[in-house]
Amino acid sequence: xxxxxxxxxxxxxxxxxxxxxxxxxxxxxxARFQQLxxxxxxxxxxxxxxxxxxxxIAKDLRREVYRMVDAGAPDTEVIDFMxxxxxxxxxxxxxxxxxxWFLWYGPYLLLGLGAxxxxxxxxxxxxxxxxxxxGDNLALTSDERARLDELLKKDTxx
Amino acid sequence: MRKLLLFIPLALFIGMGFFLWKxxxxxxxxxxxxxxxxxxxxxxxxxxTEPERKLxxxxxxxxxxxxxxxxxWCPTCKEEHSFLNQLAQQGITIYGINYKDEPVKATxxxxxxxxxxxxxxxxxxxRLGLDLGVYxxxxxxxxxxxxxxxxxxxxxxxxxxWKSLEAxxxxxxxxxx
Numbered sequence: 031x032x033x034x035x036x037x038x039x040x041x042x043x044x045x046x047x048x049x050x051x052x053x054x055x056x057x058x059x060x061a062r063f064q065q066l067x068x069x070x071x072x073x074x075x076x077x078x079x080x081x082x083x084x085x086x087i088a089k090d091l092r093r094e095v096y097r098m099v100d101a102g103a104p105d106t107e108v109i110d111f112m113x114x115x116x117x118x119x120x121x122x123x124x125x126x127x128x129x130x131w132f133l134w135y136g137p138y139l140l141l142g143l144g145a146x147x148x149x150x151x152x153x154x155x156x157x158x159x160x161x162x163x164x165g166d167n168l169a170l171t172s173d174e175r176a177r178l179d180e181l182l183k184k185d186t187x188x
Numbered sequence: 189m190r191k192l193l194l195f196i197p198l199a200l201f202i203g204m205g206f207f208l209w210k211x212x213x214x215x216x217x218x219x220x221x222x223x224x225x226x227x228x229x230x231x232x233x234x235x236x237t238e239p240e241r242k243l244x245x246x247x248x249x250x251x252x253x254x255x256x257x258x259x260x261w262c263p264t265c266k267e268e269h270s271f272l273n274q275l276a277q278q279g280i281t282i283y284g285i286n287y288k289d290e291p292v293k294a295t296x297x298x299x300x301x302x303x304x305x306x307x308x309x310x311x312x313x314x315r316l317g318l319d320l321g322v323y324x325x326x327x328x329x330x331x332x333x334x335x336x337x338x339x340x341x342x343x344x345x346x347x348x349x350w351k352s353l354e355a356x357x358x359x360x361x362x363x364x365x
Contacts, residue, residue: 073219073323086288087323090314115321117222 052096063099066108067092071120079122221329221340222321228255228335229319236286236294236308243309248335252361253281254353255329256305256345257317259289260297262325268344269301275350276304280357284308287317287325328353332360 054060067081072088080088080095091112098108112120124130132139170178223229228245235241248255256272258265276282284305286294291310298308311317320329323342330339330353339356341349 073321090318094318114222115319116323117219117321119219 055100059099062105063096066095066099066105069122070095070109070112071122073116073120218342219323221337223337224340226337228331228337229316231309231311231316231319233316234310236284236291236298236310237303239291239310243307245335247307248283248331249333251281251333252357253283253306253331254345254357255283255285255331257285257287257320257322257325257327257329259287259325260293261289264344265326266301268326268346269304271345271347271350272304273302275345281306285311285316285320287311287322288314330356330360332363 052060052063054063064081068079070080070091072078072080072083072085072091074085074087075083078088080091082088094111095108098111109121118124118130124133126134228248230245232242232244235243254275258269272282282305284307286308289312291312294308294310298305309316314322320327326342326344328341328345328349329337331337338360339353341353343349345353
């Protein structure tokens with residue numbers, strides 16, 4: 031029983047992944063196919079790339095990518111083919127343009143902003159400390175000093 | 189001034205909350221078509237009703253019309269079919285693209301549920317569907333008299349959807365005249 035379970039567990043991953051039998055002219059072509067299908071998003075099942083998806087449309091798109099890769103089309107041509115049909119939406123690695131620059135550079139901007147805020151805080155703290163040197167704010171007035179002495183005296187008596 | 193700074197996190201939270209709340213009501217399946225304002229892709233495919241006759245993009249020109257992508261394997265297509273029949277009765281021109289389907293089944297379907305389409309393009313391999321960027325039937329396109337795609341709707345056409353499609357068709361009609 032447990033052996034059967036182990037066997038099932040071993041086999042299961044293979045039965046889940048999409049299987050197409052494509053013959054490539056070279057391993058470079060195959061690598062290109064893998065790379066492209068991993069970067070193109072399936073329009074139907076939107077959180078999968080077309081390499082992983084089992085939907086019929088993903089299968090069609092894999093076939094198209096294969097056809098173009100096999101014909102020696104450059105990557106840009108394959109990407110353009112998809113974008114003219116399905117829009118920028120299909121790119122898991124979006125192009126840099128006026129609509130997407132914030133997506134690409136926003137994190138750096140926010141990082142810069144964070145650094146500026148930290149610098150500002152550090153600087154103002156330092157400035158505060160410098161403005162009151164020697165712990166002036168700890169100094170007691172003569173009244174306070176007298177009271178403190180009194181209290182201390184009481185303490186030693188007790 | 190300092191006190192105002194304390195409200196920044198609250199403002200950020202409210203801003204984020206607003207966008208996330210808006211996001212709840214967005215349909216991620218609605219992808220704008222890459223083909224809007226572009227001509228219908230070229231094709232030469234047989235008619236479902238007369239298989240020996242070839243149809244091409246030129247056959248769709250002439251007036252503002254709907255192009256409906258359907259198949260017998262698609263349950264939502266069945267759902268919208270009676271509404272399409274109604275539209276056809278009202279005199280709306282609808283072209284059908286029978287997408288990745290079996291002609292025998294498709295013919296039987298049209299006999300059984302009536303045929304709202306002026307022409308049915310038989311796209312058995314889904315080539316035209318691929319060129320159109322179809323990713324799930326049913327899809328309905330509005331095309332103008334020159335055969336340029338003006339709008340794409342994904343999902344069933346019902347009375348509510350038709351209201352917006354009708355407005356778009358009238359607008360296109362007005363712009364073309």
